[in-house]
Amino acid sequence: MKENIINRLFKNLFNKKVKENAGNESEEVFSDTDYLHLTEIYFKNKWIRHKANYTGFEVLWSDFTDSKEKAIIKKLISSFRYLTNEEADELCLKSLKKMILQWKLNPLDTLFVATKMGPSPDGSNNFMGYIKDILHEINEAWSERNLFTSIEESKHFLISNPTKRSRRIRKIVLMDDFVGTGKTADERMKHFKEDLADREVKIYFFALAGMELGFKLLKKNNREFISCIELKKGTELSYPIWEREKVLKKITNMESILSEKIKKRELKDHSLGWGKSEALYTWTRFNIPNNVYPIFWWRKYKDNGNRKTMFNRMQ
Numbered sequence: 681m682k683e684n685i686i687n688r689l690f691k692n693l694f695n696k697k698v699k700e701n702a703g704n705e706s707e708e709v710f711s712d713t714d715y716l717h718l719t720e721i722y723f724k725n726k727w728i729r730h731k732a733n734y735t736g737f738e739v740l741w742s743d744f745t746d747s748k749e750k751a752i753i754k755k756l757i758s759s760f761r762y763l764t765n766e767e768a769d770e771l772c773l774k775s776l777k778k779m780i781l782q783w784k785l786n787p788l789d790t791l792f793v794a795t796k797m798g799p800s801p802d803g804s805n806n807f808m809g810y811i812k813d814i815l816h817e818i819n820e821a822w823s824e825r826n827l828f829t830s831i832e833e834s835k836h837f838l839i840s841n842p843t844k845r846s847r848r849i850r851k852i853v854l855m856d857d858f859v860g861t862g863k864t865a866d867e868r869m870k871h872f873k874e875d876l877a878d879r880e881v882k883i884y885f886f887a888l889a890g891m892e893l894g895f896k897l898l899k900k901n902n903r904e905f906i907s908c909i910e911l912k913k914g915t916e917l918s919y920p921i922w923e924r925e926k927v928l929k930k931i932t933n934m935e936s937i938l939s940e941k942i943k944k945r946e947l948k949d950h951s952l953g954w955g956k957s958e959a960l961y962t963w964t965r966f967n968i969p970n971n972v973y974p975i976f977w978w979r980k981y982k983d984n985g986n987r988k989t990m991f992n993r994m995q
Contacts (some may be wrong), residue, residue, distance in 0.1 A: 681958075689733065689774050700775040700810060700889055704918075706868060708847050714741070714750075714922065717750065717754060718738070718741060721737075721754060721757055721758075722734070724758065725757060725758070725760070727762040728757070730956070731833060733990055733991070735847075735988060736934060736988050736989050736990035736991070737757075737896055739987070739989075739990075740753065740963075740975065740976070740986045740989075740990050741753060741780075743937055744934060744937075746967075747929065748854065748930065749934055751932060752927060752931060752934070753975075755918040755919070755920055756960060756973065758918070759914060759917040759918045759939050759963045760960045760961070760962075761889075761901075761911060761960060761961070761962075762908065762961075762962055762964075763888075763909070763961070763963045763964065765964055766861070766905060766966060768773070768810065768888065768908075768963060769814070769911065771888070771908035772811055772813050772814050772888070772908060772910075773817070774811065775886070775907075775908045776814055776815060776818060776886075776904055777885070778906065779853070779886060779906050780819075781978055782906075783853075783882075783884055783904070784851075784908065785851055785853070786851075787819065787821040787823070787826055787840065788848060789848050789849055789850040790826060790849070790850070790851040790852070790853065791828055791834060791837075791838075791849055791851070791853070792808065792811070792815075792826055792827050792828070792853045792855055792857065793827075793828045793830075793834040793851050793852055793854050793939070794807070794828065794829050794830055794854075794856070795831060795854050795856045795864065795865070796829065796830040796831065796856065796866050797830065797832065797868075797922050801858035802859060802967075803855040803856060803858055803966065803967060804855060805829055805830075806857055806966055807855060807888055808827055808829055808855065808983075810890060811885050812824065812827060812831060812839055825875075825917075827947065828883065831854075831868065831872070834852070834961070835872075835875060838876065839876070842878055849879055849881065850878045850880060850882065851881065851882045851884065852872065852881060852882070852883050852884070853884045853970045854868055854869060854872065854883065854884070854885050854886070855886040855887065856879050856885075856887055856888075857887070857889070857963060857966070858887065858888065858889050858890055858893040858920075858961070858963075858969045858971070859887045859889075859890025859895065859898075859907065860890065860955055860957045860959065860969060860970075860971035861891070861893065861897070861954070861955035861957060861971075862890070862891070862893065862894030862895060862896070862897035862898050863894075863897065865885055865887070865894065865898060865903070865905070866897055866898055866903060867881050869885055869898075869903050869937060869944070870901075880924075882904075883903075883904075884904050884906075885886050885903060885904070885905035886905065886906055886907075887890075887904075887905065887906075887907040888897065888907070888908050888963065889907060889908060889909035889910075889911065889961055889963070890909070890910065890911065891906050891910075891911050891912075891913070891957050892910050892912050892913075893913070893957070894957075895907060895910060900909055908943065909961075911959060911960070911961055913957070913958035913959075914933075914958040914959065914960040914973065915927050915928060915958055916928070916958075916962065925971075927968065928952065929974065931952065931975070932951060932952065935947065935951055935973055935974060935975060935978075936982070937981060937982055938974060938975070938978045938980065938982060939980035939982055939983075939984055941979050942946040942978070942979065942995045943995065944993065945995060947974060947978065950974045950978070951974070952968055953969075953970065953971040953972050953973050953974070954970045954971045955971065957969075957971035957972075958971075959972045959973075960972065960973070961973035962969065962991050964966065965992055966992075967992060967993050967994060968991040968992060968993045970993065972991070975989050976989065976991050977990070977991045977992070977993040978995075979993075979995050980995075988992075
């Protein structure tokens with residue numbers, strides 16, 4: 681009875697087609713076992729049923745024929761953190777209120793700075809745009825004058841072209857949407873502090889989400905930070921300690937279906953996610969962090985054929 685209800689509920693999701701290459705469709709009939717696993721996954725993970733994800737998920741499922749590989753996908757999916765904009769709103773509001781009180785932040789002496797460096801936009805820009813209205817909701821005195829979309833822009837304001845207003849700045853909150861290994865956040869905090877060594881300025885860090893391992897590095901180096909979400913590695917979330925080494929080898933073998941290189945990016949550098957981060961996280965349809973296992977977002981097969989991925993990432 682229960683299986684029949686589930687099958688009817690998800691009948692429309694299964695058109696039994698997967699896209700093997702861009703623009704080409706081929707019939708793919710799932711086995712009865714596949715069908716039961718997939719309906720269970722859809723039932724327990726509502727976010728996959730969003731149109732942006734489920735086609736790529738079915739392709740991911742069809743990429744592997746071994747039952748142990750499919751069991752790994754099922755386990756990892758069950759531990760995935762898919763953050764909606766509504767959840768991000770609530771988390772950011774709570775964290776921003778906390779940091780304003782804890783760090784005694786004031787619109788007259790504080791800047792929020794995206795960690796972006798170089799000409800291309802990145803996740804820190806998305807995050808900066810996202811918190812703008814939330815800050816204003818907390819206190820109307822917060823304005824765009826307190827927000828800088830890149831480190832270069834803020835340094836120009838503070839160092840290259842100092843003004844009466846810029847000399848009043850005593851606190852800088854560097855911010856990014858995701859912290860992986862923690863090295864980027866740590867280095868940018870360090871260099872910012874060095875560049876302002878002749879001034880009495882405190883450097884803080886704010887993240888929407890990040891890996892526990894990355895935050896350990898920040899703690900080790902006595903960096904002051906707040907993150908809305910702190911994540912453990914995927915295998916740590918999904919498997920007991922005595923199974924993890926075997927599972928990691930299996931996931932690495934699963935990556936062998938992927939192209940070894942896309943433009944200048946090499947798969948070996950992203951094996952198990954950048955820095956072996958093993959992240960299972962995305963923020964709606966924004967660019968997924970490269971710290972996530974590449975089987976979820978790497979866009980080319982080993983033969984360089986195009987691959988429909990479960991998540992978006994520019995490559």
